[in-house]
Amino acid sequence: MNTPRITRRGFALATTAAAATLAVPALRAQNRIEKPKLSLAVGGKAAFYYLPLTISEQLGYFKAEGLDVEISDFAGGAKALQALVGGSADVVSGAYEHTINMQSKNQFIQSIVLMGRAPQIAIGVSTKTMPGYKSLKDLKGKKIGVSAPGSSTNMIANLVLSRAGLQPSDVSIVGVGTSAGALAAMRSGQIDAMSNTDPVMTMLEQKGDVKIISDTRTLKGTQEVFGGPMPAACLYTGADFVKTHPNTCQALANAIVHGLKWLQTAGPSDIIKTVPEAYLLGDRALYLASFNKVREAIGLDGLLPDDGARTALKALASFEPSVKPDKIDLPRTYTNEFARRAKERFKA
Template sequence: MKLVSGAVAVLCAAATLSACGSDSGSGDSGKSGNLTSVSFAMASPSWNAGFAVMAVVEAEGFYEEEGLKVTTNLFPSATQAAQQVAGGGADLGLMTVEPVAIGHDKDLDLTYFDSYWPKWIYSLQVPEGSDVKSIADLKGKKIGVTAVASSGATFARTAMKLNGMKENAASLVPIGAGAQQINAIKSGQVDALALWDIQYQAVKNAGVTLTPLPVKETADAWGGGFATTRKKLDAKKDVYERFGRAVAKAFVFSQANPEAAIRDLWKLHPETRGSGPEKKAMADAVKVLEVRLEGQGVDSKTVGRIDEAGFTRSLDFLASAGLIKKFPAKDVYTDEMFTAINNFSYDDVAKKAKSAG
């Protein structure tokens, strides 16, 4: 379908072709000394404070604690991360719901085993004072997206279709990430944005006040998480449990000491520090991280839990837009590893975080 901007074609190709663009070579995990090597495809065009948790898991040695040596590679979209996993270029990936759901009908065999985004992360927002008051008002307007093939762009098209509009009723303008997004909205290059939660927080940090355009179909929907192929999960279940547990520890650490988490991010990826006074840089980064920490289940010791009702809500949204045929959520996720992923001392990890200063 045109609505998904070639995502189906890309994913179908991945089922039969070797994936490309990964620095880690083969996606088959193997031994590296006493550690199990794992290649990980993360759907993000760049490192930022919203992924500080994934820096913590490396910087604090949580992968090593679980006997893993993880190589992380970034890919600009969830579709491309899914392609890597389905095509054998990565052992697992972090991705939103759409490519896994779309791939279900194409027998790509992708399945989630751990949550990362407990809520739907995409939305449409406009600058305060805009004459755009509803999705219908977007006709003839310019919507800023990270890329025209991004999940945010797919969301914008889908939201317009569900509101009786043609997918090309508004123009999608690629504005990249970071400062480019802020400049685009401040200068009036775009009339609206189709981004995700942490990107909106970054825009707000820059002094831009935004107003959401409600999309009722995604209220209380699940956002996405870590996925692999069913074949790999069945063959190496223990490896994926250990990966999930390492990430869960990083969530606990980050909630206990968000500033320490940001320092870990800056240490591993100094480009995320930006310029300007450190106090403001830290405050802005913590606000972005806190968006990601919200609702993760650290307090209830349920990190990584996939909510079936929320996942079903996501599938309902995609089905209502004609992107997929409806199927049970558990066709593409498992909760059988949830207990093992949370089998560690939350108190010990929190103490480690607090002692980090």
């Protein structure tokens, strides 16, 4: 994976002395939000992977915290990360494992609140171009669709392929997005398999377009694939931003945890009424079937479990040579301080 290098914005902490400043500072007097207007990048916002973000936005929870959040939607998580790297975004709604991958390159970003407790990514092979599929080895030389190269959908595809002795170079990775474009790519035969999120994967599955061969849309499936809990979508930003904007980070965590709390009791009709019509991809029934499949994968309180961080590190190290477990300082990849305060605030 070609992960871009952070420059100019001060995300890299190059000295040992700087490490001491990574502890989350005390919230500033009167909780003044340091940056009330900020930009947030996301890769594939219509996916259930990012549903808590959409809920918090649509129900006005960011505004209630005094934030004016401008959300830019990209084809995949790698593109959203590039926005942070390039300075056009302050915060990213993306996969937690990016924080580990970037630290392996001596560049520090940090999760501030967790939205998903399972990746919600499934891999399916085309029933049209691979009707005789028998094992992962059959994917050698094939085209695999992902949201965007380098994104979490790509990472999970690499992980699953590695277990069959296949290298990333043994397949062709094709970026197809996470919505209508992904459906079209599979149905037209442009790709032979796909690693993607819901509602896309459930729609393809129920219409008979794919055969699912790996599934992390449930906690059980995630345990089978990763051997432990695997944190997924989170809000992450540069470690320096966390240090200098604690009240802003707290406001963001508050909004997301508020959204997570709403989702715990929301019914199907509540979801349909809240998300934009375009997210339904023209089929409300299948959208709701997808939601029911991934519901348990949505986070509960914004907290990222320590054993989940360890699972993510182990998974990345299994197929990414640049990630050396003994060189990664996991506590520097996430903080639960903001989520803890938010959880206390919204406690029933």
